[in-house]
Amino acid sequence: METGLEERNDQELLELARTDSQAFTVLYSRYYRHLRAYAMSFLKDADLADDVAEETFVRLTGHLGWLAVAHRPLAPWLFRVAHNVAVDELRRRSHTQTLVQETVAVSADPDETTEDIQSHVQDIRNAMSALPPFEYTCVTLSFMEHKTTAEISRQLGCTPRQVTLALNYAYKVLRHALSDILP
Amino acid sequence: MERDDRDIEQLLETTDWEPEPDPVREQASLARLIARLDQRRHRMRIVARTSCALGIVILVMVTGTVWYRWTRPMVTAVHETQTIPSSVVHLVPAGTGSAPNALQRALASLTGRDPRGLLTRVREVARTKLLRVELAGDTGYLLLLPGHGIVGIVASSSQSASLTEGVVRIVPRDARTLTAQDLATGEKIASRDVNVAALGRVVEAHPMTADVYQHETPYPEGPQQKPSLPYDPTVLYFSSGYVHLHRVVTVPIETADSHPAGLFAVVDIETQRVIAIVDTTTISGIILTDDPGPQLVLSEP
Numbered sequence: 001m002e003t004g005l006e007e008r009n010d011q012e013l014l015e016l017a018r019t020d021s022q023a024f025t026v027l028y029s030r031y032y033r034h035l036r037a038y039a040m041s042f043l044k045d046a047d048l049a050d051d052v053a054e055e056t057f058v059r060l061t062g063h064l065g066w067l068a069v070a071h072r073p074l075a076p077w078l079f080r081v082a083h084n085v086a087v088d089e090l091r092r093r094s095h096t097q098t099l100v101q102e103t104v105a106v107s108a109d110p111d112e113t114t115e116d117i118q119s120h121v122q123d124i125r126n127a128m129s130a131l132p133p134f135e136y137t138c139v140t141l142s143f144m145e146h147k148t149t150a151e152i153s154r155q156l157g158c159t160p161r162q163v164t165l166a167l168n169y170a171y172k173v174l175r176h177a178l179s180d181i182l183p
Numbered sequence: 184m185e186r187d188d189r190d191i192e193q194l195l196e197t198t199d200w201e202p203e204p205d206p207v208r209e210q211a212s213l214a215r216l217i218a219r220l221d222q223r224r225h226r227m228r229i230v231a232r233t234s235c236a237l238g239i240v241i242l243v244m245v246t247g248t249v250w251y252r253w254t255r256p257m258v259t260a261v262h263e264t265q266t267i268p269s270s271v272v273h274l275v276p277a278g279t280g281s282a283p284n285a286l287q288r289a290l291a292s293l294t295g296r297d298p299r300g301l302l303t304r305v306r307e308v309a310r311t312k313l314l315r316v317e318l319a320g321d322t323g324y325l326l327l328l329p330g331h332g333i334v335g336i337v338a339s340s341s342q343s344a345s346l347t348e349g350v351v352r353i354v355p356r357d358a359r360t361l362t363a364q365d366l367a368t369g370e371k372i373a374s375r376d377v378n379v380a381a382l383g384r385v386v387e388a389h390p391m392t393a394d395v396y397q398h399e400t401p402y403p404e405g406p407q408q409k410p411s412l413p414y415d416p417t418v419l420y421f422s423s424g425y426v427h428l429h430r431v432v433t434v435p436i437e438t439a440d441s442h443p444a445g446l447f448a449v450v451d452i453e454t455q456r457v458i459a460i461v462d463t464t465t466i467s468g469i470i471l472t473d474d475p476g477p478q479l480v481l482s483e484p
Contacts, residue, residue, distance in 0.1 A: 019224070021217045028213050037201035046202065054212045061220045124200040143195040171188040174195075182190055 010074040010155065018064050028057060031075070034140045035082045041129035041136075042086040043093075052089060056082045073157030075141070079133035120181045127177035131170050138166040254295040256305040260316045261297050263327045274322040274338055275301055308462055311382060311438050311446060315462070326460055334378045335459040337470055361430055369432030369450040376457040379448050383438040388450075399424035417453065429453045436460070 005013070005026045016023035032053055039052035059081050060067075067074060128136060134156075141152045149167075153160040175182065264271075283291065283298030291298035302325075304317040313334070314327040326335035366388040373385045401424040417428050429451050436446040449458045449470060459470050 017220075021220060024217065024220055025213060028216065032209060032212075033201060033204055036204050040202050046205075049202075050204065050208055050212065054216065057212075057216050058219065061216065061223055120194075121198060121200050124194070124198055125202070128200065139195065140201075143192075144201055168188070171191045174191055175188075178191075178194070182194070 011068070011071060014064060014068040014074060018068060024061075024064075027060075027074070031078055032057070034137075034144060035078060037125075037140070038079060038082050038128075038133075038136055039086045041125050042083075043089060048089055052082055052085045055085050059085075073155065075137050075156055076134055079137045083133045120178070123178060123181055124174075127174045130173050130177055135166045135170040135173075138163050139170045142167060254292065256307065256314055257295050257297060257302065258292070259329050260302050260305045260314055260325075260327055261291075261299075263314075263329065263332050264302065264316070264325065266332075267301070268333060268336065270336055271318070271325065271333075274336075275319050308446075311462075313382065313446075313460075313462070326462065328378050328381055328460075331378045331381055335461045335470070337459075337461060361432065365430055365452050366432055368452055369434050372450045372452075372455055373434040373436075373448040373457055376448065378460060379434075379436055379457060382446060382460065383436045385434045385448065386437050388432050388434040397426040397429070399426055427453065431458070 005016075005023055008016070008023070008026070010027070010030075013023045013027050017027060035056050036049045036053040040046065040049035043049055043052065056078055060078065063077075066072075067077065128139070131139065137156065138152055141147045141155065142149075147155070149160045149163045153163045156163070267275075287298040290296075297303070301319055302316050303319055305314055307313070308315050308326070312328060314329065316325040316327055318324060321339060323336065323338035325333050326337070328334045370385055370388045373379050373388070379385060399421060418425050419428055430453060432450045432452060434448045434450055436448055438446065445462055446460060448460050450456070451458050461470060
């Protein structure tokens with residue numbers, strides 16, 4: 001992988017990704033896991049979450065030029081697309097409920113289920129699904145990427161104040177949803 | 184940040200709530216995406232190259248078409264007027280009409296001009312195949328039929344006076360009355376004419392008021408010889424000479440698209456030939472024919 005690509009910001013990588021697959025790989029490794037987790041919080045299905053994350057990147061391949069030229073922050077766009085794709089999937093599942101239930105039963109990861117039972121991970125995931133895309137992104141960048149409010153605001157193209165408000169709102173939603181397990 | 188949120192923050196900090204993806208599936212997904220991206224780039228390159236090539240082709244075609252349409256009439260006119268009739272020579276200003284050299288020809292072809300300076304503007308006569316070619320100095324115009332050459336020469340009205348100096352104007356009362364047979368003959372002559380046939384077909388002929396100018400032919404033995412000549416009803420005698428009387432019939436030409444284009448064939452019954460083809464919607468002046476034939480002035484329609 002080209003030296004220094006990891007240190008580049010999203011906009012620079014978007015510009016490079018139009019001609020350089022390595023830059024696209026960096027974007028992929030930067031966001032795939034978060035998008036999958038976000039989709040997972042909605043769909044409760046690992047396979048479908050993988051599909052949603054991949055579909056989100058498929059759409060990114062078609063919008064690389066536009067995102068690079070328009071200087072739109074990438075993270076909110078990705079989470080918004082993932083949200084839409086996941087909602088479409090939920091809608092489709094509601095029409096084919098029986099089939100989906102069978103799919104979920106088959107595709108559920110037993111190891112993950114065991115792990116969720118042992119801790120409150122599944123509760124947290126369920127609670128996270130109630131967050132809007134922007135708030136979810138802020139929480140992810142803050143606690144998974146360990147970024148400061150200033151860094152998040154730069155990455156999302158917003159003010160630190162907006163990030164703080166989003167995190168406060170997320171805490172409020174999570175507190176309500178996790179009231180049973182919180183001290 | 185609010186103090187009460189520390190418990191939530193601690194929970195999120197200490198819990199790895201993001202599910203671990205399957206690395207194999209993650210890599211497979213990345214490989215599919217990279218392949219898709221490569222395919223997309225390849226497609227975009229082809230589209231860009233094709234668009235570029237198409238753009239160049241369209242540009243060349245449009246430029247070529249504009250260039251061709253702009254220069255073609257003058258090129259045709261120059262080609263068709265390589266031999267200039269003597270009557271046109273009287274019209275064009277002195278100094279023009281010299282043979283152009285290669286450089287002049289090249290420059291003229293680049294700028295869409297006549298290298299000899301004889302012809303100034305060329306345009307197509309609407310709904311006909313004719314080209315109307317303006318002569319230098321606004322002295323008149325030629326009507327050209329591509330492939331057939333000059334079919335009509337018209338001097339501007341300002342030139343008419345000087346051009347008719349030294350000729351005799353034969354007023355209608357001098358000429359013999361046109362009969363139905365003359366009109367039929369005029370139609371027949373016009374319908375046989377190759378230039379007329381190239382433009383369309385003739386319709387019913389009708390007499391148009393035409394003043395005929397002619398150069399007098401002096402008596403061979405001087406004015407005194409006049410009485411010794413045998414009487415000829417087709418000849419008009421003057422004290423200084425004589426002229427042959429001409430009967431002129433105008434025959435309308437109907438073009439292929441059936442639009443009344445205002446084209447007329449001017450037929451001389453005496454010489455049994457089409458003197459000229461004229462566009463009567465724009466006529467103003469004298470119609471020239473080769474010397475020593477008749478010079479006509481058609482009245483405005």
